[in-house]
Amino acid sequence: MIDVRRLQVLRAVVTSGSVTAAAAHLGYTPSAVSQQVAALEKEAGIALLERVGRGVQPTAAGRLLTGHAAIISQHVAEAETALADLRAGRTGRLTIRYFASVGPTLLAPALARLRREHPGVTIDPKLTDPGDPLLDVAQGNADLAIVVRRPAEESHQGIRMVPLLDDAYRAVLPAGHPLSTQRVVDLADLAGEPWVGSEPPGPCLEPIIDGCAAAGFSPDFVAKSEDHATAQGFVAAGLGVSLIPGLGLAARHPGVAVRRVRRPEPIRKIHAAVREVSLGQPALRALIDALVDIAKE
Incomplete structure (x- = not known):
C-alpha cells in the first residue's frame, strides 16, 4: 500500500527539481527526503526518480504518482475546509424526530430561528410517536428527538435529556356543560362522565390514566382519537369529556370549553433527547437553545 505522506514528499522533490531543495521546503534533512522516496519506490515496485546533472x-x-499526489492534496484541502465549516456550524445536516402537537407550537419557531442563525445547515424533521424516537437518537439515525419522558424512566447511556416543558392537561368539555361554569375542575368531578380518548397508548396517555387513578376512578372511554383536533370535535358533538394537553389546544374548537384541572393536575414532561457526543455541534446546540427559549415563552 502506498503511503500518502510519502507521495507528498515525492511531489515536493519533483516540483523543486532536487532532493536538497525539497528538504529545505519541507523542513527535513536531505537524507530524510531520500529515505522517504526510497521507501515509496519500494512500495511502488518501480523507480520514481532519475538523476539529471545535479x-x-x-x-x-x-x-x-506526482499527478495523483496533487489530486490527493486538493481533496485533503477540500476535506479540511468542509470539516472546518461543519465544526463552525456553517454546513451540515440535522435530523430531527418530533410528535404532532409540538410541531407547530414548539419546533416550527425553533427551526425558523435555527435557519436564521445557521442558513447553510440542512434540516430534516420527521413526524413520529412521542415514545419511539430515543432508539433513533441512540443509534445515530437522528440528531435530536422531542419526546415525552415518563417520571420514573431510567436514563439512557450516552443520551442527554434536556427538559423543555411541563405540558399540563386541560379538561375539555362540551360547550354548556355544567362544569364549564367553573374556572378549575376537580378531576374527580369527571368520574361519572363518558370520556373521549385523545392520546395513543404510551407516555402521553399514562398521565391521564394515572391522574384519574389518583382521583379514585378509571375513565370510561366511549370514543377514542389519537388526534387532538378530532378529539375536540368528538367532545363538541357531545360524545363525552376529555383531557388534552395545553400544546394540543393551540387550535381550539369553538364548540368546547377548556378548563384547568386539579387534584391532581396531569402533566406530560417534554424533553429534547440528544447524544452526549453530539453536543459540541454548534447548529445542534443552537437548536437546543432555541427550543428551551421558546418553551419558556
Whole structure:
C-alpha cells in the first residue's frame, strides 16, 4: 500500500527539481527526503526518480504518482475546509424526530430561528410517536428527538435529556356543560362522565390514566382519537369529556370549553433527547437553545 505522506514528499522533490531543495521546503534533512522516496519506490515496485546533472527528474511512474499526489492534496484541502465549516456550524445536516402537537407550537419557531442563525445547515424533521424516537437518537439515525419522558424512566447511556416543558392537561368539555361554569375542575368531578380518548397508548396517555387513578376512578372511554383536533370535535358533538394537553389546544374548537384541572393536575414532561457526543455541534446546540427559549415563552 502506498503511503500518502510519502507521495507528498515525492511531489515536493519533483516540483523543486532536487532532493536538497525539497528538504529545505519541507523542513527535513536531505537524507530524510531520500529515505522517504526510497521507501515509496519500494512500495511502488518501480523507480520514481532519475538523476539529471545535479538534480533529479521523475520517471514515467514518478510523473504518474506526482499527478495523483496533487489530486490527493486538493481533496485533503477540500476535506479540511468542509470539516472546518461543519465544526463552525456553517454546513451540515440535522435530523430531527418530533410528535404532532409540538410541531407547530414548539419546533416550527425553533427551526425558523435555527435557519436564521445557521442558513447553510440542512434540516430534516420527521413526524413520529412521542415514545419511539430515543432508539433513533441512540443509534445515530437522528440528531435530536422531542419526546415525552415518563417520571420514573431510567436514563439512557450516552443520551442527554434536556427538559423543555411541563405540558399540563386541560379538561375539555362540551360547550354548556355544567362544569364549564367553573374556572378549575376537580378531576374527580369527571368520574361519572363518558370520556373521549385523545392520546395513543404510551407516555402521553399514562398521565391521564394515572391522574384519574389518583382521583379514585378509571375513565370510561366511549370514543377514542389519537388526534387532538378530532378529539375536540368528538367532545363538541357531545360524545363525552376529555383531557388534552395545553400544546394540543393551540387550535381550539369553538364548540368546547377548556378548563384547568386539579387534584391532581396531569402533566406530560417534554424533553429534547440528544447524544452526549453530539453536543459540541454548534447548529445542534443552537437548536437546543432555541427550543428551551421558546418553551419558556
